[in-house]
Amino acid sequence: MAPGDAFLDAFHDACFEGNLPQTQAALASGRLNPPDLDEALNLASGEAHADIVSALFAAGARITPDSASFLTGKSGHQHPTIVRFLKDPACVRELLSRGADPNRCGPRGVTPLAGALEYVSEDDTSLFELLLEYGAKLEASLFVEAMRPRGEGVFKTRFLLGKGLDPNITSAEWGTPLHRAVYLAKGRVVELLLEAGADPTARVECRQFGDRSPVGVAEARGQRDPALQVPLQNIIELLRSHPR
DSSP: OOTTOHHHHHHHHHHHHTOHHHHHHHHHTTOOOHHHHHHHHHHHHHTTOHHHHHHHHHHTOOOOTTGGGGGGTTTTSOOHHHHHHHHOHHHHHHHHHTTOOTTOOOTTSOOHHHHHHTTOBTTBOHHHHHHHHTTOOOOTHHHHHHSOSSSOOHHHHHHHHHTTOOTTOOBTTTBSHHHHHHHTTOHHHHHHHHHTTOOTTOOOOBTTTBTOOHHHHHHHHHHHOGGGHHHHHHHHHHHHHSOO
């Protein structure tokens, strides 16, 4: 249907405004073509009208390359309703099955897989597994997400290693996973990475640490933060005693 058509404009207005009865009436008319539905899906997604989105999917609306950009709402942040959708494996599977890109970053530059890692627990890894099933890529940033300043990070690090993520993978920001674990003084994670084959002498030019080795990172952090000197000294001894 041509842009500017009164019927089409009224349909798109209904989707934007969340008018479900008017939307359903237009869908039942048989006068709408696939591009009309795709545009309507973008409009409804941007306003977080979940009932309209569901009706449009049922009518054949498609995920397009522009679809993800409409999930951010007016403020540039994802609406809580949409966020709840993206935590639900059934909803995520529906989006992926309709062509959503499992590697496309959101407004904060975070991949879907990194976002899913936040919800990984010993009881439930389904969302993460689902994204892998549809082609999501394992990247160095996942170790960064696994090792947050708060929380021990042991389970998530072990989980990523079990998925085959290289313990010596590098990033321009943090160097190797071992560098970040040392910086955060996470002794158990350091031990886990070493057991998995992490190089205790690795030097990687990165923004956070220059080309320091993990020991160098620990020494520099200890000088700046006396409260961490004891755990960092234990980590230094662990690094120096580990077979190379």
